[in-house]
Amino acid sequence: MKSTENEIQSDEGRGQWTSKREYLLVVAGNVIGIGNVWRFPYLCYKNGGGAFLVPYGVLVIFTGLPLFLLEISVGQYTQEGFITCWNKLCPLAKGIGFGQLVISLTTITYVIVEAWTIFYLVFSFRSQLPWVTCNNTWNTATCLTKFNSSNATANQTKGTSAAVEFWERRMLGMSGGIEELGGVRWELALCLLACWVFCYFSIWKGVKSSGKVAYFTATFPYVMLLILLIKGLTLPGASEGIYYYLYPDINRLADLQVWTEAGSQILFSYALTAGVLNVLGSYNKYNNNCYKDCLWICLLNTGTSLVAGFAVFSVLGFMAREQGVTVDTVTDSGPGLAFIAYPQAAALMPLPQFWTVCFFLMLVLLAVDSHFVGVESIFTTMKDLFPKSFRARVRHEIFVLVGCILFFIVQLTLVTEGGIYVFSLIDFYGSTRACMNFMAICECLALGWIFGADRISDIIEDMTGHRPSVFFKVCWKFIIPLLSLSSFILYLVNYKHFKINDYIYPDWAYGLGWTMTLSSVLIVPLWAAGQMCLTPGTFRQRLSVLCRPAEDPDWRRNKTEEEGAMNELMMPAVTT
Structure with a gap:
């Protein structure tokens, strides 16, 4: 069952981490990203603040931690990508790897959030922040410079804030719908190009280059987060936002939607069921203590989300006091929480340019790690599928270059005038919710039942010298499948057509969305059926x-x- 270290190191074309420090930084940088600072706060805001923290904390213990250990240890044991690893585990379940490939391909569309952030970062260096005034060419006659306590409610019905108009009209140039893609927003396209150029030079040498990049990209965001946290806590009204963040509404705990959203956030922010952790673990030495690594990285991930929540909600409390409204009505949840609410709040602070630069620089650095690691996992898996074609160094660099160029060309649709509708459709149908829950069920059935939870525990003990507690086996065999199945069923039962504000997608768009969902879900049973026939x-x-x-x-x-x-x-x- 144990592969010798000489066998692992003989595969020079695949490579290994040059140090334990680089491995930890890359894994931490991958799982700690925009999901912690962008997605976690807006889900908290959407689901009642403190009411969201209770199911989140429970599911971290019963889902996040056990599944994280399972995926990392499988990669370390097999020394393969997330498709070929199943040859050493359960060939019948190899379709899970292909399903994860589909999820990974849709997940990298989140690079557009990185491009948005670069766009805002560039404009943050201007002497007059453009989302503060209404005398710009893109502003309408109903533009409002800011809200205040005397006319907040009236203004919300009569006009649109300057921050919203910058988001919708200046950067996105939003069209009427997905059927009106319009032209490419070339400034945004240049930001997208910068993202892919940085991604290429982060992974063109494989783990040797990505490990070096992580020294900066995985650590510096914490400096920015600490600065923003200290500033947020000193703002007037911060205590009101923190109270909303921490105090749970008991009635919301009975809402199953809150629990399913918490589970979805854990799968997303921990980079679970997408195959990335398998690949990162596969570059380890066989005897690396992945058991200890898992505990510390999961603790760091959850801790970062909680700290980011304090930073964001303190600012929301400040905005609520400035507008004279309650915290739960200060802004809309969603992308606007990062790209509308925070820039608008920073404009009310002394030295607004400094605070917006800190905020968006932090978001950029958080996003780049998740981006290049996700892309590297796809390329690694393809190299493991076709080792003779891509393992050579020159072939690897060309393969990565061609892949990055193709990804960039395809993603130009995301920077068109209708790009926000395309991205939102992919976000809702392609890479979260039903897909990830289904993959979690399949992984646990294949590894916990067919391959055997006892055998997984034996492998982890053989690699690390520490045997996982019976708690992990219970989670792999029973708790995670049952929780994921419940979330999957609730998603199907409570499904409603996705829409943006009052815009309803055409029928063909919903059909395209379900095609994205089913492409990763159906490939698992179809592969198994095909192998049984052959x-x-x-x-x-x-x-x-x-x-x-x-x-x-x-x-x-x-x-x-x-x-x-x-x-x-x-x-x-x-x-x-």
């Missing part, structure tokens, strides 16, 4: 072969001995 033997024999590791010499030797003994029993007696 494998020779009776149904029981085919199932036995496909449910056992394809590269298990002990099993093959035992199987040969059993077949030989069976043949001897079946031979007719020879009379003399």
Whole structure:
């Protein structure tokens, strides 16, 4: 069961982490990203503040931590990407890897958030912040410079804030809908190009280059977050925002939607079920203590989300006091929480340019880690599928270059006038919610039941010297599948057509959305059915072969001995 270290290191074309420090920084940089500072606060805001923290904390323990350990340890054990690793585990479940590939391809569309952030960062250096005034060419006659306590409610019905108009009219140039893509917003396209150029030079040498980049991109955001946290806590009204953030509304805890949103956030921010953790773990040495790493990284991830919540909600409390409204009505949840509410709040502070630069620089650095690690996991998996074609250094660099160029060209649709509608459709259908819950179910069934939770525990003990507690086995076999299945069913039962504000997508767009969802979901049973049809033997024999590791010499030797003994029993007696 254990691969020798010499066998692992002999694969020079694949590479390994040059140090434990680089591995931890890259993994931390991947799981700690915009999901912590952008998505976590707006989900808290949307789901009642403190009411969201209760299910979030519970599901971190019963879902996030066990699934994180499972994926990291599988990658470290197999030393393969998230498709080929299943040959050493359960070939019947190899469709999970292809489903994760589809999820990974849709997840990298979040690079557009990085491009938006760069756009805002550039404009933050202006002497007059453009989202503060209404005397710009893109502003309308109903533009409002800011809200105040005397006319906040009236202004919200009569006009649009300057921050909203900068977001919708200056940067996005929003069209009437997805059927009106319009032209490319070339300034935004240049920001997208910068994202892909940085991504290429972060991964063109494989883990050797990505590990070096992480020294800066994974650590500096914490400096920015600390500065913003201190400033936020000193603002007038900050205590009101923090109270809303921490105090749970007991009635909201009975809302199953809050629990499903919490589960979705954990899968998203921990980078679970997308195959990325398998790849990052596969570059480790066999005897790395992944058990200890998992505990610390998960603690760091959750801690960062909670600290980011304090930073954001203190600013929301400040805005609520300035506008004379309650915290839960100060702004809309969603992307606008980062790109409308915070810039608008920073404009009311002394030295507004400094605070907006700190905020958007932090978001950029958080986004780049998740971006280049996600892309690297895709390229690594493809190299493992076709090792002779892509393992050579020159071929690897060309392969990565061509891939980044193709991704950039395809994603130009996201920077058109209708790009926000495309991105929102992919975000809702392609990479979150139902897809991730379904993959979590499949992973736990394949590894916890078919491959065996006891065998996984044996592997982790063999690699690390520490045997996981029975708690992890219970989570892998029972708790995670049941929670994920419940979330998956609730999603289907409570499904409503996605819309942006009052805009309803055309029917063909909803069909495209469901195609994205089903492309990752259906590939798992379809692959299993296809392999059952192609494998020779009776149904029981085919199932036995496909449910056992394809590269298990002990099993093959035992199987040969059993077949030989069976043949001897079946031979007719020879009379003399």
